[in-house]
Amino acid sequence: MTERYDELKARLAEIHDLRRAQEILFWDQTVMMPPGGGPARGAQVTTLDRIAHEKFVSDEIGKLLDDLAGSEQELGYDSDEASLIRTTRRDWEKLRRVPADLAADITGAAAEAHDVWAKAREDSDYELFLPHLEKAVDLKRRYIDCFDGYDEPYDVLLDDYEPGMKTPEVRAVFDELKAELVPLIAEIGSVEGDDAFMAGPWPVDKQHEYSLEIIRRFGFDESFARLDLTVHPFAASSGTQDIRLTTRYKDEDITSIFTAMHECGHGLYEHGVSPTLERTPLCHGVSSALHESQSRMWENIVGRSRPFWNHFYPSFQATFPEAVGDVDQERFYRAINRVKPSYIRVDADEATYNLHIILRFELEQEILAGTIGLKELPEAWNARFEEYLGIPVPNDSLGVLQDVHWSSGGFGYFPTYSLGNIISVQIWEKVLSELPDLPDQFEQGEFGQLHDWLRTRLYSLGRKFTPQETLERVVGGPIDAAPYIRYLKEKLGALAAA
Amino acid sequence: MTERYDELKARLAEIHDLRRAQEILFWDQTVMMPPGGGPARGAQVTTLDRIAHEKFVSDEIGKLLDDLAGSEQELGYDSDEASLIRTTRRDWEKLRRVPADLAADITGAAAEAHDVWAKAREDSDYELFLPHLEKAVDLKRRYIDCFDGYDEPYDVLLDDYEPGMKTPEVRAVFDELKAELVPLIAEIGSVEGDDAFMAGPWPVDKQHEYSLEIIRRFGFDESFARLDLTVHPFAASSGTQDIRLTTRYKDEDITSIFTAMHECGHGLYEHGVSPTLERTPLCHGVSSALHESQSRMWENIVGRSRPFWNHFYPSFQATFPEAVGDVDQERFYRAINRVKPSYIRVDADEATYNLHIILRFELEQEILAGTIGLKELPEAWNARFEEYLGIPVPNDSLGVLQDVHWSSGGFGYFPTYSLGNIISVQIWEKVLSELPDLPDQFEQGEFGQLHDWLRTRLYSLGRKFTPQETLERVVGGPIDAAPYIRYLKEKLGALAAA
Numbered sequence: 001m002t003e004r005y006d007e008l009k010a011r012l013a014e015i016h017d018l019r020r021a022q023e024i025l026f027w028d029q030t031v032m033m034p035p036g037g038g039p040a041r042g043a044q045v046t047t048l049d050r051i052a053h054e055k056f057v058s059d060e061i062g063k064l065l066d067d068l069a070g071s072e073q074e075l076g077y078d079s080d081e082a083s084l085i086r087t088t089r090r091d092w093e094k095l096r097r098v099p100a101d102l103a104a105d106i107t108g109a110a111a112e113a114h115d116v117w118a119k120a121r122e123d124s125d126y127e128l129f130l131p132h133l134e135k136a137v138d139l140k141r142r143y144i145d146c147f148d149g150y151d152e153p154y155d156v157l158l159d160d161y162e163p164g165m166k167t168p169e170v171r172a173v174f175d176e177l178k179a180e181l182v183p184l185i186a187e188i189g190s191v192e193g194d195d196a197f198m199a200g201p202w203p204v205d206k207q208h209e210y211s212l213e214i215i216r217r218f219g220f221d222e223s224f225a226r227l228d229l230t231v232h233p234f235a236a237s238s239g240t241q242d243i244r245l246t247t248r249y250k251d252e253d254i255t256s257i258f259t260a261m262h263e264c265g266h267g268l269y270e271h272g273v274s275p276t277l278e279r280t281p282l283c284h285g286v287s288s289a290l291h292e293s294q295s296r297m298w299e300n301i302v303g304r305s306r307p308f309w310n311h312f313y314p315s316f317q318a319t320f321p322e323a324v325g326d327v328d329q330e331r332f333y334r335a336i337n338r339v340k341p342s343y344i345r346v347d348a349d350e351a352t353y354n355l356h357i358i359l360r361f362e363l364e365q366e367i368l369a370g371t372i373g374l375k376e377l378p379e380a381w382n383a384r385f386e387e388y389l390g391i392p393v394p395n396d397s398l399g400v401l402q403d404v405h406w407s408s409g410g411f412g413y414f415p416t417y418s419l420g421n422i423i424s425v426q427i428w429e430k431v432l433s434e435l436p437d438l439p440d441q442f443e444q445g446e447f448g449q450l451h452d453w454l455r456t457r458l459y460s461l462g463r464k465f466t467p468q469e470t471l472e473r474v475v476g477g478p479i480d481a482a483p484y485i486r487y488l489k490e491k492l493g494a495l496a497a498a
Numbered sequence: 499m500t501e502r503y504d505e506l507k508a509r510l511a512e513i514h515d516l517r518r519a520q521e522i523l524f525w526d527q528t529v530m531m532p533p534g535g536g537p538a539r540g541a542q543v544t545t546l547d548r549i550a551h552e553k554f555v556s557d558e559i560g561k562l563l564d565d566l567a568g569s570e571q572e573l574g575y576d577s578d579e580a581s582l583i584r585t586t587r588r589d590w591e592k593l594r595r596v597p598a599d600l601a602a603d604i605t606g607a608a609a610e611a612h613d614v615w616a617k618a619r620e621d622s623d624y625e626l627f628l629p630h631l632e633k634a635v636d637l638k639r640r641y642i643d644c645f646d647g648y649d650e651p652y653d654v655l656l657d658d659y660e661p662g663m664k665t666p667e668v669r670a671v672f673d674e675l676k677a678e679l680v681p682l683i684a685e686i687g688s689v690e691g692d693d694a695f696m697a698g699p700w701p702v703d704k705q706h707e708y709s710l711e712i713i714r715r716f717g718f719d720e721s722f723a724r725l726d727l728t729v730h731p732f733a734a735s736s737g738t739q740d741i742r743l744t745t746r747y748k749d750e751d752i753t754s755i756f757t758a759m760h761e762c763g764h765g766l767y768e769h770g771v772s773p774t775l776e777r778t779p780l781c782h783g784v785s786s787a788l789h790e791s792q793s794r795m796w797e798n799i800v801g802r803s804r805p806f807w808n809h810f811y812p813s814f815q816a817t818f819p820e821a822v823g824d825v826d827q828e829r830f831y832r833a834i835n836r837v838k839p840s841y842i843r844v845d846a847d848e849a850t851y852n853l854h855i856i857l858r859f860e861l862e863q864e865i866l867a868g869t870i871g872l873k874e875l876p877e878a879w880n881a882r883f884e885e886y887l888g889i890p891v892p893n894d895s896l897g898v899l900q901d902v903h904w905s906s907g908g909f910g911y912f913p914t915y916s917l918g919n920i921i922s923v924q925i926w927e928k929v930l931s932e933l934p935d936l937p938d939q940f941e942q943g944e945f946g947q948l949h950d951w952l953r954t955r956l957y958s959l960g961r962k963f964t965p966q967e968t969l970e971r972v973v974g975g976p977i978d979a980a981p982y983i984r985y986l987k988e989k990l991g992a993l994a995a996a
Contacts, residue, residue, distance in 0.1 A: 017545035020538065021519055024526055033740060036722035040518065040737025043777060047515035224534035239538025242531060279541060
């Protein structure tokens with residue numbers, strides 16, 4: 001057994017190295033690469049991807065997994081070894097089902113669609129994008145056809161980002177959330193305030209320094225991490241000790257400090273995976289929703305809280321005197337927590353954000369079911385958007401064309417954003433029940449106990465267990481919208497009432 | 499034929515992608531990576547290296563080369579296709595001779611020796627380094643044993659950096675050079691001047707701006723290149739349109755502008771390779787010496803010339819008023835061309851540099867021949883250093899321990915530095931015979947015609963021909979020390995006489 005296991009591990013380590021190299025090449029491409037480097041980089045990434053894929057779906061890996069089936073039982077479910085075998089088998093069986101040609105078609109179509117989508121969004125020209133969207137949906141249908149044993153076709157797509165999650169579960173929590181949020185937002189969204197100061201100026205060099213100051217308190221450290229500039233912020237990593245966060249700055253916008261906290265949450269998760277899982281496929285956060293729960297934890301639950309600002313506001317005010325020198329803390333706190341329906345998902349506040357997501361989740365299912373034709377998609381989008389958010393969509397750039405996801409066939413991804421919100425508060429309630437003085441610690445600028453708790457209970461597990469098992473271990477139960485609804489009602493209710 | 503050729507090309511493209519990815523991972527490691535990333539990066543680079551190597555030395559590549567032997571003749575020697583087959587066959591036959599175990603031993607020993615060497619250099623402790631040097635030499639002997647048909651064992655090592663070059667050729671040009679240089683330096687090295695101003699201050703941000711200003715005139719362009727900071731400057735590339743230059747700045751040292759010109763020379767060579775060779779193993783400069791001829795061309799022949807400074811000195815003086823505000827151009831020109839024997843190769847002037855190299859070249863051969871024992875190497879080094887450069891070596895840190903090369907088994911590399919000097923002037927004489935008004939153009943800050951000539955005649959060829967064939971095509975003859983000796987005598991003689 002040891003020999004077979006070692007061989008499996010060595011093969012997986014090699015594949016992992018290729019995947020990590022890809023991740024750094026992607027980081028380099030978006031953060032460092034001169035524009036001329038695009039074609040060569042495209043070729044490199046494609047080559048690494050193909051080699052990693054071929055090595056992974058090989059018969060040899062399948063044989064090793066078969067040979068190890070017996071000893072997996074003896075090893076104990078929780079052991080790193082059994083988890084590696086179990087998780088690898090799941091990944092292998094799934095990836096083996098997709099023919100190389102189809103995978104290549106999906107990649108090719110995404111590359112082709114990207115620039116067309118960008119142009120269509122710029123010109124608010126849905127007709128231009130339509131043929132590419134049709135192709136993307138068609139390819140997704142062919143992709144779904146590679147699988148069997150699912151209850152709803154959408155399960156297959158969801159599974160790519162949230163392994164094991166079923167569409168009805170998502171529907172249930174989203175329906176519960178929607179029922180509460182729509183009236184709440186209609187009520188709170190009308191609370192006005194003078195937020196004109198939010199337009200700055202916020203000198204970008206100060207934004208960078210202040211972002212670093214905050215995330216260093218969270219646990220970011222230059223010995224294992226960097227913070228750089230890019231157009232669309234993201235976090236990447238080359239290993240647990242090499243974390244790459246990215247952000248962006250605009251003189252008239254202070255969103256960057258929340259972006260830094262958000263990406264830092266992703267980065268701390270990757271950094272916190274147990275060193276025993278390094279160079280294995282378990283060395284990652286377990287799913288999109290769990291990952292997002294951590295970016296939202298640090299960005300929203302910590303970073304938009306009163307205790308956090310009780311600590312930071314004086315130095316923040318001193319750092320940005322032009323913008324907030326004469327703005328008191330309460331006014332600032334209200335501005336960064338303002339609930340106001342708007343068109344663009346990525347600019348949405350903490351509460352309305354979820355309605356943007358629910359809208360997309362519903363439309364994706366109806367597209368797949370064929371109950372909405374793609375030609376009628378803009379009308380469907382606009383009608384439902386107004387129903388949920390109370391404002392009419394002026395054009396498709398601010399509507400159906402705003403997100404890149406569908407151009408790359410990324411159906412099934414959107415729901416994980418809101419699932420992340422929901423899970424973040426489930427975890428927060430759990431932490432708080434064990435460490436009730438965390439808010440006091442935040443007031444002192446101390447976040448180490450929170451970070452330790454999250455690392456021990458969640459981050460260290462990596463991909464050892466399924467997302468459902470992981471959540472169960474962390475909070476003691478399945479996904480549940482109630483804590484999140486309580487949290488929003490309490491926080492936003494207080495703001496509306498005052 | 500087309501099908502077999504296409505298959506060969508596709509396989510080589512894949513290997514090339516892996517090699518380029520390695521190059522960017524190395525660049526990232528030395529320029530961007532947080533310190534914690536070392537172990538993961540080491541694993542990634544090792545994996546990519548092993549996969550690329552395995553794919554290259556495969557039987558399939560050998561079979562394709564055999565199958566294509568016939569059509570190679572029909573294609574014509576100068577065609578891209580025939581050149582690709584020919585050069586690949588040469589590389590393949592060479593790499594196939596080295597067993598994977600030996601290659602791994604060499605890599606492992608180099609990794610082990612590096613830190614020991616660094617410590618030994620720091621403490622001037624040759625005894626500490628000696629066992630690692632013994633191992634490196636032993637491995638090199640085993641490496642040489644993999645080959646046959648050579649006249650001298652050193653030919654095998656030289657061939658790794660300067661394919662096809664034979665030891666007697668190098669010996670002949672170095673003997674000629676040494677015979678002229680030793681007395682010349684003894685004479686000129688005694689010319690004194692007040693260079694105290696060279697200690698600065700040279701504000702590092704201004705150094706960066708000014709370095710960029712110069713190399714942009716040479717052809718550097720942010721659309722296809724970057725200039726970043728590192729500890730030991732080098733140039734790397736991800737493709738002809740993605741060139742990464744690195745440099746370093748110290749407040750008390752203006753060497754950086756020459757470093758930038760030097761690395762720019764390497765970068766322009768890689769950038770200028772014909773686009774038709776992209777993603778093939780021909781897409782590189784042809785050899786270490788030819789590459790070095792281009793870094794020296796731009797650094798020394800252009801960058802330390804009077805016409806260059808006639809153009810730049812006024813703006814240079816305005817940029818660094820504290821250092822050179824009251825230093826006239828002639829005094830500055832003399833300072834940057836000062837010939838003065840010193841201990842450290844990398845800090846040596848244009849002329850004495852070659853004696854540092856000749857010393858190493860001679861010692862490497864004697865080590866291999868066994869006529870110098872490694873225990874006696876410091877004594878041999880010190881005696882010969884004083885003979886050639888006229889100054890006694892105070893300790894091994896400033897002597898035999900100064901270079902990293904031997905720790906990694908890089909025997910055979912040193913000579914290419916001086917061969918590069920020699921070739922650079924051969925090419926310069928050739929350019930000048932065709933474009934006699936180049937110095938006038940330099941006075942105007944114009945370097946485009948020189949760049950165009952070099953790109954058309956040299957850079958675009960990539961690795962299509964051997965280094966010897968390449969030189970023959972560019973200058974019409976073999977390597978020849980005479981032009982370089984003329985150049986040094988003329989330039990340095992004028993400085994000594996005035």
